Amino acid sequence: MPVEPLFLQRFDVAGRDFTGAGKASTTIKSILREIGIAPAVIRRAAIAAYEAEMNVVLYARKGTMELRVTPRDIQIKVCDEGSGIADIGLAMQEGYSTASEEIREMGFGAGMGLPNIQRNADTFHISSVVGQGTNLEIVIRV
Amino acid sequence: MGEFFHSVRVAPEKCKGRMACLRACPTEAIRVRNGKAVILEDRCIDCGECARACPNAAIVPQTSSFTDFSRFKYTVALPSPVLYGQFRRDVLPRTILAGLGKIGFDDACDVACASEAASIAIDEYLSRHRGPLPLLSPFCPTVVRLIQARFSNLIDLLIPIDSPMEIAARDVKHRKSKELGLRRDEIGVIYVTPCPAKMVAIKYPPRKRVSHVDGAIAISDVYFPLLSAIAEAGNDQPEQEEPVRGTGLGWPVLGGQVSSLRAENSLAVGGLSDVERILEEIENGKLSDVQFVECQACPQGCCGGSLTVENPYFARSKILNLVARFGSTPCQDRRKIHDLYQKNYFSLPGRIPSRPFAPLDKDISRAIAKRKLIQETHETLPQIDCGACGAPTCRSFAEDVVLERAPLEDCLVLAAGRAAGRTGRNTGAKVRTA
Numbered sequence: 001m002p003v004e005p006l007f008l009q010r011f012d013v014a015g016r017d018f019t020g021a022g023k024a025s026t027t028i029k030s031i032l033r034e035i036g037i038a039p040a041v042i043r044r045a046a047i048a049a050y051e052a053e054m055n056v057v058l059y060a061r062k063g064t065m066e067l068r069v070t071p072r073d074i075q076i077k078v079c080d081e082g083s084g085i086a087d088i089g090l091a092m093q094e095g096y097s098t099a100s101e102e103i104r105e106m107g108f109g110a111g112m113g114l115p116n117i118q119r120n121a122d123t124f125h126i127s128s129v130v131g132q133g134t135n136l137e138i139v140i141r142v
Numbered sequence: 143m144g145e146f147f148h149s150v151r152v153a154p155e156k157c158k159g160r161m162a163c164l165r166a167c168p169t170e171a172i173r174v175r176n177g178k179a180v181i182l183e184d185r186c187i188d189c190g191e192c193a194r195a196c197p198n199a200a201i202v203p204q205t206s207s208f209t210d211f212s213r214f215k216y217t218v219a220l221p222s223p224v225l226y227g228q229f230r231r232d233v234l235p236r237t238i239l240a241g242l243g244k245i246g247f248d249d250a251c252d253v254a255c256a257s258e259a260a261s262i263a264i265d266e267y268l269s270r271h272r273g274p275l276p277l278l279s280p281f282c283p284t285v286v287r288l289i290q291a292r293f294s295n296l297i298d299l300l301i302p303i304d305s306p307m308e309i310a311a312r313d314v315k316h317r318k319s320k321e322l323g324l325r326r327d328e329i330g331v332i333y334v335t336p337c338p339a340k341m342v343a344i345k346y347p348p349r350k351r352v353s354h355v356d357g358a359i360a361i362s363d364v365y366f367p368l369l370s371a372i373a374e375a376g377n378d379q380p381e382q383e384e385p386v387r388g389t390g391l392g393w394p395v396l397g398g399q400v401s402s403l404r405a406e407n408s409l410a411v412g413g414l415s416d417v418e419r420i421l422e423e424i425e426n427g428k429l430s431d432v433q434f435v436e437c438q439a440c441p442q443g444c445c446g447g448s449l450t451v452e453n454p455y456f457a458r459s460k461i462l463n464l465v466a467r468f469g470s471t472p473c474q475d476r477r478k479i480h481d482l483y484q485k486n487y488f489s490l491p492g493r494i495p496s497r498p499f500a501p502l503d504k505d506i507s508r509a510i511a512k513r514k515l516i517q518e519t520h521e522t523l524p525q526i527d528c529g530a531c532g533a534p535t536c537r538s539f540a541e542d543v544v545l546e547r548a549p550l551e552d553c554l555v556l557a558a559g560r561a562a563g564r565t566g567r568n569t570g571a572k573v574r575t576a
Binding site: 004005006007008009022025026031033034035036037039042043046047050069070071107142 | 292294295422425426427428496498499501502503504506507508509510511513514517
């Protein structure tokens with residue numbers, strides 16, 4: 001059986017780094033464009049990647065994003081080291097947010113991040129350990 | 143992908159391969175091959191940065207010249223209002239228009255007035271719009287091309303209102319053909335342009351329609367004849383009323399569109415890198431509380447276009463001075479524009495197509511494999527972006543190697559390392575930091 005081509009790239013994301021925030025998702029977008037993924041699919045992947053990246057920047061100490069592209073799908077894995085999420089069910093509700101006043105001041109923390117990722121993903125898994133961190137697995141079919 | 147008409151062309155006999163354009167190009171569309179610059183047609187967005195950067199004037203704008211207009215029975219110059227900012231402060235728009243009539247055109251008409259009409263039409267459009275925000279100004283051809291190439295998700299945010307150039311041209315053709323009893327195709331309407339990109343907007347408008355404009359001549363090509371014509375005409379009679387007026391006078395400077403609108407929540411962004419950044423943010427769903435964004439490829443707006451003569455800061459101050467003196471007297475009747483708007487006089491039919499840069503391969507499996515190979519090739523390169531290979535960055539060179547546009551041997555740093563018996567990435571410049 002021929003080996004399926006796979007593109008893989010990892011990105012480090014620093015918590016609280018607002019100058020670099022959004023860089024990983026911008027790069028992901030340009031990689032998908034170069035590969036020739038349909039614009040509508042790129043749009044969904046870009047929104048999911050951006051929300052996931054901002055979650056790391058806003059709520060975690062640091063994290064990594066891993067992009068995998070195969071001819072079938074786009075997979076984005078995000079692992080962060082941070083406070084974690086106590087109640088995932090609650091966090092998935094639109095409008096629920098634990099964001100501080102400071103974060104809301106900057107226009108974030110509307111409680112739409114995770115629901116937005118779910119809306120744009122074909123499959124979405126989230127797991128979290130309080131005090132350790134959160135893992136996201138986003139899959140978007142090509 | 144079809145054909146690309148471009149507003150600039152490399153003149154090989156003038157090009158000395160000095161690579162200034164290579165670094166200036168924001169889309170990495172230039173390579174130096176065999177000592178001469180070459181433009182990758184499908185990646186060029188007609189910004190004119192290469193022409194501005196070239197020390198040998200080897201990047202030639204594809205604008206018209208006077209001899210191209212001999213086929214017309216009557217010619218009318220439509221100067222971009224940028225032209226009003228190119229002369230001394232005491233030279234008023236009416237003098238400049240009169241001067242154009244003496245240097246080879248039969249007549250000249252003002253465009254600032256059409257800019258005011260366009261701004262009222264945009265106000266109408268904004269007040270009726272119920273869809274996603276912000277809406278984007280459609281008037282900088284380079285920004286539109288950038289959106290077509292990289293931000294196709296934002297295409298529907300471009301306001302479908304005709305440009306002042308087209309509004310004025312249509313009006314002039316209609317008026318002059320009646321006045322002179324000529325057919326419209328016997329009247330040549332020539333835009334006097336601050337940038338080469340307008341030529342693309344005339345020849346290949348993004349909505350695939352036929353332009354009312356027949357050609358574009360560079361401001362820099364009319365400047366000196368015009369200067370003498372103005373000097374010959376002598377001083378103005380100050381008591382004569384200035385016919386060129388209204389908010390459209392401010393359109394040549396960055397923010398001019400924004401300040402001519404009634405919309406309160408709008409902003410202006412100039413310079414391609416800042417424009418790209420704001421478009422990224424809009425794509426990420428930011429700025430959805432802003433109504434209108436004016437994006438201009440040139441940092442100063444059109445008065446900083448690559449075919450202008452005057453220093454853009456001076457031109458800006460001259461334009462702002464005109465706005466202060468004549469800007470507050472409207473030249474358009476808002477109610478009349480409102481009625482024309484209702485009759486779809488300003489609106490553009492059809493959708494702007496997305497025109498992405500060519501992917502690495504049409505086949506997605508092969509494209510993924512190539513992208514991986516590019517990454518691996520890039521890791522073996524010195525990553526100092528010296529440009530000696532003829533590509534602007536090591537990253538674009540890696541792409542050229544994988545797409546077989548250049549051999550790996552073109553990397554002089556690797557070659558030097560090989561000659562010295564070193565291999566891999568720890569060659570050349572990287573060795574210095576090791």
